[in-house]
Amino acid sequence: MIHVENMSKEFISPKKYPGFKGALKGLFSNEKVRKLAVDNISFAIAKGEMVGYIGSNGAGKSTSIKMMTGILTPTSGKCTVNGIVPYENRQLNAANIGVVFGQRTQLWWDLPLSETFSILKEVYNVSDEDFKNRMEFLQEVLGFDSFIHSTVRTLSLGQRMRADLAAALLHNPKVLYLDEPTIGLDLVVKDSMRQAIKEINAEYQTTVILTTHDLSDIEQLCERIIIIDEGRVIYDGTIANIKELYGKRRSVTVDVMDIQALEAIDFHEVFNLSGELLAVAKEQSSISFDFDKNVLNISHIISKVMEGTAVRDIKIQDTQITDIVKEIYKHGM
């Protein structure tokens, strides 16, 4: 569905100088700054896939999405979306794609939602029958009946996001680009947005590219992630694989009857492990261990704790994808 081949984008902008004098200097200077925002990226995304497109601020995500949606033209390389070169055929491409930006609405602020939908029906040339079926399906998964006659400016953020998603899907696009679609939403609305995206993907095989800094969105929706760093693709694979490669930490928290009874035990000495491989933290009634799972076994920890005191509860957690990605952003792959 989406093919990106050796695509790069370089921005050339006038050099800026600080302060008022600098601004004047800038007016008469010919000096340019070059920024390679996207550096020779390649990947393919199949029909019906849901892919997380992630990276730290300034990594090049928006620039590459803008090329895929036809807003920007690559400096070199190319991309095709459903066989169309988006920046050469913007109108044709628009019929194939839907876009949702969590940070800003694409709806008409002063119109009731129902009218917005009617205008979009005309813009995208959706037949009466398709419109009726589509609205029925979208109403079912996004539930906007109670506010369909309200003006967009009066909608809550949660209602507005559901309306934005419905508007982006009205013409049944083959590809849906979502940029921070759940930003600022409470947990219940977040969950219903995610559920709706899953249902739309399952029902219509819509290809979804999800850009977000909220990795729980990614974990809930995508099997595959593409990580961008300094304009380059540094990882393209499954979340399960990245966890396997980098998720070697595990943590266990043991709720105990008598925390004082553990005072005398030096766990680093008992397991013969340095602070780097094992971190131990005691709280009022619990003790936590954070360790490299290749060098220590949970059962050893539990039995050692139980030698000192009775155990009330045990909580085990593998490394979260958030922690792995944070490390990759900081130190690279």
Ligand SMILES: Nc1ncnc2c1ncn2[C@@H]1O[C@H](COP(=O)(O)OP(=O)(O)OP(=O)(O)O)[C@@H](O)[C@H]1O
């Ligand atoms: N029009 C432009 N002119 C010059 N430089 C630009 C332009 N647009 C983006 N850049 C630069 O290109 C780099 C990549 O920007 P981009 O917006 O693609 O990053 P991003 O990964 O989407 O970041 P964020 O998560 O903060 O939105 C940044 O260094 C940015 O300053």
